[in-house]
Amino acid sequence: MSDDAFFRPDGDGFVATPHTRGPWSDDHAHGGPPAALVVRALERLLPHGALITRVAIDLLRPVPLGARLTVAAEVVRGGRSVTLLAATLRAGDKELTRTQAVALRTTTLSLPPLEPPGPLLPAPAGCEPFEFPFFKHPVGYHTAMECRAARGRFGVGRFAVWMRARVALLADEAWSPLGRILLAADAQSGVSLALDTKRFSFVNPDFTLHLHRPLEGEWAGIDATTTPWPHGTGLAESLVHDPRGPVGRAAQSLLIDPVK
Numbered sequence: 001m002s003d004d005a006f007f008r009p010d011g012d013g014f015v016a017t018p019h020t021r022g023p024w025s026d027d028h029a030h031g032g033p034p035a036a037l038v039v040r041a042l043e044r045l046l047p048h049g050a051l052i053t054r055v056a057i058d059l060l061r062p063v064p065l066g067a068r069l070t071v072a073a074e075v076v077r078g079g080r081s082v083t084l085l086a087a088t089l090r091a092g093d094k095e096l097t098r099t100q101a102v103a104l105r106t107t108t109l110s111l112p113p114l115e116p117p118g119p120l121l122p123a124p125a126g127c128e129p130f131e132f133p134f135f136k137h138p139v140g141y142h143t144a145m146e147c148r149a150a151r152g153r154f155g156v157g158r159f160a161v162w163m164r165a166r167v168a169l170l171a172d173e174a175w176s177p178l179g180r181i182l183l184a185a186d187a188q189s190g191v192s193l194a195l196d197t198k199r200f201s202f203v204n205p206d207f208t209l210h211l212h213r214p215l216e217g218e219w220a221g222i223d224a225t226t227t228p229w230p231h232g233t234g235l236a237e238s239l240v241h242d243p244r245g246p247v248g249r250a251a252q253s254l255l256i257d258p259v260k
Contacts, residue, residue: 005168006033006183007142013070017168021065022142023132024201028062030120030141031207032186034069036169036179038099041073042085043176050083050103051214052178053248057207058098059223067091070194081105110183114244120240121150123243130154132190135233145184150221154193160241161191177215181240184220185209185250189236194223201259202226203235204252209240211248219243222250232256 009012014037022030035057042052063069070198072175073087078252082104089097096169127148135142142169163184169175175183222243236256240247 001003005173006165007069007170009170010068013127014170015068016065016141017062018065018185019141019144020136022134023135023140023142023197025062026137027065029065030186031057031059031139032140032183033062033169033173034097035099035176035182035186037069037243038073038087038089038097039073039101039178039182040169040176041071042087042099042101043178045075045085046103046208047078047083047105048167049106051106051211052085052101052103053211055178055207055209056100056180059096059205060098060209061088061094061096063096064091066154069096070155076100106123116164117239119247120162121162121223121241121243122146124164124219125152127162130161130188134190134193141187145187151191151223154191157192157194158225159192160221160222162219162221163187164218164220170205175218176213180211181209181215181220181247183213184222185238185240186252188224188250189234189252189254190240191222191238192236194226194234195256197259199254199259200252202228202256204236204254206221206253207216207250208252209248209250211240213247215240215247216242226254228254228256237247 020029224238
């Protein structure tokens, strides 16, 4: 592999390395790394103590490997309690993704013990290694991620996987907790694969994440289900975990087509 990160800097822009390569084309990135790159820019605009609790991404065009990418991020509306943010990812004059985010101020509350919103996943250390079987190229997102099967059986419905990055987003730069979640959670439709990839392709034109607390540690657990429908649409959704328990929920719309 030619780089030790998903992206390398190029002036005030970035270039996607082979680690970002997705399953449907050798020339296009998986959605997770670009989402993490965009949120990196949004997090730099946050007021002190604020936490991004919602991210909504529209995937307008595939993100090309090797092209120079730029991120433009802004605060749409600031406030003492709620901050609205937006960002675009571009290759030249082509807009590739459009992102909106909500950040809330945080405080310290004394709350009664709360039941987790879902069952805990077994710890990553006790889970068997897992590899996505449908990537075409030997180097890509699937080899840049360490995965462990946590619950269920791949290819037959609901399935849960622990995921963590083997490489940095950018060399010599630490991952943010939110970046780790976006990197992994965009793979939820592949985690809960519901259709034979030799017969059908499924792409997501969007991605939405809601969080109630930050991720703790390196591992993001994706407990995912995919629901396809005969008229060519579907929904992938997941409960996102860290080893302590659930941290939020993610969802993707799916466009399903027969493979020609």
